[in-house]
Amino acid sequence: IISVREEEEENGSRQRDDGSWKKIREREGKDLLYVERCQQHRWRCAEVTFTCSDEAVCQHWVSSIREQLASNTSRPKHLLVYINPYGGKRQGKRIYEQKVAPLFTQAGISTSVIVTEYANHARDHLKMEAELKKFDGVVCVGGDGMFSEIIHGLIWRTQIDCGVDPNSPEEALSPCSLRIGIIPAGSTDCICFATVGTNDPVTSALHIIVGDSQPLDVCSVHHNNMFLRYSVSLLGYGFYGDVLSDSERKRWMGPARYDFSGLKMFLTHHYYEGTVSYLPARGIIGTPRDATRVKTVLAAVTSKVKSVCLGFFHPESSGEWRTIRGKFLAINAASMSCACPRSPKGLSPAAHLADGTTDLILVRKCSRFNFLRHLLRHTSKDDQFDLTFVEVHRVRRFRFMPRHCQSDSDLELDLHENSKRQIFSQICKDHPACGCAPAYSSWNCDGEILTHTAIDVRVHCQLIKLFARGIEELPVFEDLTNPCAI
Ligand SMILES: CCCCCCCCCCCCC/C=C/[C@@H](O)[C@H](COP(=O)(O)O)NC(=O)CCCCCCCCCCCCCCC
Ligand SMILES: Nc1ncnc2c1ncn2[C@@H]1O[C@H](COP(=O)(O)OP(=O)(O)O)[C@@H](O)[C@H]1O
Ligand SMILES: [Ca+2]
Structure with missing residues (x-):
């Protein structure tokens, strides 16, 4: 139920919002506005x-419905x-x-x-001015970039209010209490889509109104x-970083x-060399290759319940760091599925929203034809990870170091190759058409470009709420309180 409305007209008929006329019955009616589910996860307000x-009975209905709505603490009253x-x-x-x-x-x-007047207006208002207690x-009315502004403001403000140093990579951050719509x-x-x-x-x-x-x-x-920066959806180096850098200059084209x-x-078709190291997630249920998609927190909670029952849920247990060196067309970390209208199943269809992990997807250097096969699989039912040059790991933490930033000792190992490369990179500067790969891409962090390429990424489980x-x-009507039913 969204609300209950009392008819004001006494006589005859009145015009509805859609222009049609509605007969008013002898007695006044009470309109109940409620959520109706439509196709493809859409909700509508029905009446x-x-x-x-x-x-007297009528008034009793109205007042008890209103009382119940008012006493529902999960519903927001001031936004x-x-x-x-x-x-x-x-x-x-x-x-x-x-x-x-x-x-x-x-x-x-x-x-x-x-209504924001400049970029970072919302972030800075939340950081410093907003009276959040009210x-x-x-x-957030906008795209992923605007959402990113909001979480930066809110997370920062929460840490300051809780006395946590938001700059430290080792610090456990305090969760934000305000939900974001x-x-x-x-x-x-x-x-939003995911x-x-x-x-x-x-x-x-409607999801905001009912207090989800x-x-x-x-x-x-x-x-x-x-x-x-913080990221909740895609952290992408190589392909998605380059797409973003290039597209920023074409903002006038809109989403196209x-x-x-x-x-x-x-x-x-640029590829980039570097080293990825990661801490695999242990003690969680599910892998990025799961055919069945488990996206709702309900399902995540259920799997936690099941794993606790089976005695192997250790949220903090992690394995050893693993390291992969190579030439990559794309390095993507998807903390959620990243589903969007372009790819309704997303970059990592089985990624969880709230399990404290991110899915690290490595696409190694391959032919254009093979890369196209990988990309096209994002739009069909075929598994985009089932290719020899693609690997995916569910991780709690990872680091990336582009090859040119590696330490001297690392580079000494590659000395021979390195000197060859320097000669070739000079040739490439002189002949840009030779197609040799540039040394660096940039990171696409939820649609914003990062200023550094060597990064250390850590997942903070359930830091915010939507x-x-x-x-x-x-x-819809399955018994959701009974984990065995799911
Ligand atoms: C051949 C078709 C291939 C389709 C492959 C689609 C994969 C799409 C996965 C998209 C993941 C998006 C993750 C979200 C990122 C957003 O945070 C971020 C910011 O959003 P905002 O502007 O709302 O603030 N958006 C983005 O970075 C945009 C990424 C868009 C990538 C589009 C890639 C299109 C690829 C087209 C390849 C064409 C090859 C055709 C060969 C004949
Ligand atoms: N008033 C404003 N003027 C200019 N840029 C803004 C304004 N408000 C927000 N921004 C910035 O606009 C960028 C894009 O916003 P977003 O809502 O994500 O749209 P899109 O999905 O088209 O990229 C974000 O980086 C955000 O910081
Ligand atoms: Ca996750």
């Missing part, structure tokens, strides 16, 4: 009118809304005003709305013990810039 000849008017197709403000604000009003939610949640109005909107199942402003608004809660893992990214740059970078419930893949 049903109840009438009763006894006005702080940030709108990026320049994200995606620049429709953020219109989307919020036309589709979302009327629903919040209907549900009795009060809002404080800030609110039950934050709403995402109204999709960006270009990719993968964080946590709600669709990019639809009304559906997102979905914990989410956050990766912290450091360079030489210096904090760089990614397809243009994607094609360009596919044809450019107004979402993961993608529902279970029959």
Whole structure:
């Protein structure tokens, strides 16, 4: 139930929102607004009118429904809304005003709305000015970049308030208590799509109104013990880093810039050398190669319950660091599936939202034809990891070092090759058309470019919470309280 509304008209008929006329019965009716599930994870606000000849009974219904709604502590009552008017197709403000604000009003939610005036406005407002105590949640109207601003502000502020040093890579960060709602109005909107199942402003608004809660893992990214950024979706070096760098110069093209740059970078076919080391996740249920997708926190909780029962759940137990050196077309860390309309199953279809791990996907140097096979599998049912040049590991922590940054002793091992390369790189500078790979790519961190290439990444389990419930893949009326039923 979203809310209950009392009919005001006394006589005849009245016009509905859609223009049609509705007959008012003899007695006043009570409209009940409720959530209706539609296709493909979409939700809509539906309406049903109840009438009763006894006005006292009627009033009793209304007041008890209102009391129950008011006493529901998971539902937000005051929200702080940030709108990026320049994200995606620049429709953020219109989307919020036309589709979302009327629903919040209907549900009795009060809002404080800030339309951002410059990049990082929302982040800095949350970091320093916002009176967070007044609110039950934050709403982000924009794309993944705008969401990234919001979490940077909120996580930073929470650490300062809790006396935790946000710069230290070893520090356990304090979880943020305010939930975040995402109204999709960006270009990719993968964080919304992967946590709600669709990019639809009304559906997102309804998840906020009913007070859903979905914990989410956050990766912290450091360079030489210096904090760089947080990431919740994709950290991508090589292909996705290059696509992002190239597409930033084509912002005027709107969301199509990614397809243009994607094609360009596919044809450019650069590979990068470096060393990846990682700490494999131990004691968790599931692997990135699981055919069955388990995305809802419910399923994650269920597997925890099962593993506790079986006695092998050790959240902190980790193995030894492992190291892989090579030439890569792409190094991707997906902390969630990264599903989006371009790839409805995402970069790592079985990634969990809230298990404290990220899926590290290494795509080694291969032919253009093979890389295309890998890319195309993101759009079909075929397994994108089932290729000899692709490997995937579920990890808690990883580091990357581009070859040119490696220590002297490492490089001495490669001395012979290195001197050859220096000669060739000079030739390449003189003849740029020779197609030799450049030394560095950049990291795409949730759609923002990182300033360093050598990074240390650590997953912080369930650091933030969203107004979402993961993608529902279970029959709606199954007994969700009984783990054995799932
Ligand atoms: C041939 C078709 C291949 C399709 C492969 C699609 C894989 C798509 C996986 C996308 C993962 C996206 C992860 C999310 C990243 C976002 O954080 C981030 C920021 O979003 P925002 O702008 O909303 O703020 N978005 C991005 O970095 C955009 C990544 C987009 C990648 C598009 C790649 C298109 C590839 C086209 C290759 C074409 C080859 C054709 C050969 C004939
Ligand atoms: N008022 C503003 N003017 C310019 N840039 C902004 C403004 N508000 C936010 N931004 C920045 O715009 C960038 C893109 O925002 P986003 O909402 O993710 O759209 P898109 O999905 O199209 O990239 C983000 O890096 C964000 O920091
Ligand atoms: Ca995860």
